[in-house]
Amino acid sequence: QKEVEQNSGPLSVPEGAIASLNCTYSDRVSQSFFWYRQYSGKSPELIMSIYSNGDKEDGRFTAQLNKASQYVSLLIRDSQPSDSATYLCAVIYTGGFKTIFGAGTRLFVKA
Amino acid sequence: EAQVTQNPRYLITVTGKKLTVTCSQNMNHEYMSWYRQDPGLGLRQIYYSMNVEVTDKGDVPEGYKVSRKEKRNFPLILESPSPNQTSLYFCASSLTGDTQYFGPGTRLTVL
Numbered sequence: 001q002k003e004v005e006q007n008s009g010p011l012s013v014p015e016g017a018i019a020s021l022n023c024t025y026s027d028r029v030s031q032s033f034f035w036y037r038q039y040s041g042k043s044p045e046l047i048m049s050i051y052s053n054g055d056k057e058d059g060r061f062t063a064q065l066n067k068a069s070q071y072v073s074l075l076i077r078d079s080q081p082s083d084s085a086t087y088l089c090a091v092i093y094t095g096g097f098k099t100i101f102g103a104g105t106r107l108f109v110k111a
Numbered sequence: 112e113a114q115v116t117q118n119p120r121y122l123i124t125v126t127g128k129k130l131t132v133t134c135s136q137n138m139n140h141e142y143m144s145w146y147r148q149d150p151g152l153g154l155r156q157i158y159y160s161m162n163v164e165v166t167d168k169g170d171v172p173e174g175y176k177v178s179r180k181e182k183r184n185f186p187l188i189l190e191s192p193s194p195n196q197t198s199l200y201f202c203a204s205s206l207t208g209d210t211q212y213f214g215p216g217t218r219l220t221v222l
Contacts, residue, residue, distance in 0.1 A: 008151070032209050043201055043213035044154070088153065090211075097142050097161050097208050098169060103153035 023089030134202030
């Protein structure tokens with residue numbers, strides 16, 4: 001059974017701080033990794049994708065992938081109250097479109 | 112406007128009454144997928160399609176059917192709905208099988 005694990009939180013950080021979100025996955029055949037953000041009552045939207053080991057930066061967001069340790073993380077720098085949402089980690093497996101999501105981490109950024 | 116649309120957005124039905132939730136995308140995407148989202152469980156993939164007439168099971172296919180007769184549409188069929196299928200359903204599409212664009216969701220209640 002392929003699994004993707006996330007700490008459900010809530011994670012609470014003050015405005016301007018760095019928020020660190022983590023995700024582990026069980027299957028080494030995993031190919032593609034994604035972070036989605038979901039505001040309450042809304043549909044998920046993509047923040048970052050990452051495919052190879054290392055860091056990938058996009059504005060205030062940095063995704064980190066370590067395939068040997070089977071984890072992927074998302075750092076949000078200079079956190080803003082508008083970043084308060086649930087963050088979903090997703091893994092797509094090699095050879096198809098089978099997608100496993102973690103249960104999500106709720107982030108609260110306090111003004 | 113590029114989008115994924117779902118209908119209906121809200122549906123209350125009774126056990127055993129067949130229903131179809133429609134999903135349509137106007138982005139000429141090859142890949143489409145259905146998910147259900149339940150509290151504490153995150154998004155779970157029901158079925159996905161990698162092309163017209165090509166579908167495959169996700170993690171929770173029991174009680175659901177899909178078809179992909181044309182590229183833009185991917186309906187989800189519940190032949191005999193049961194209360195445990197009460198959930199929030201999302202359709203998603205993807206051009207190349209990585210980044211997914213989600214529809215607005217369909218909230219289904221089965222009494």
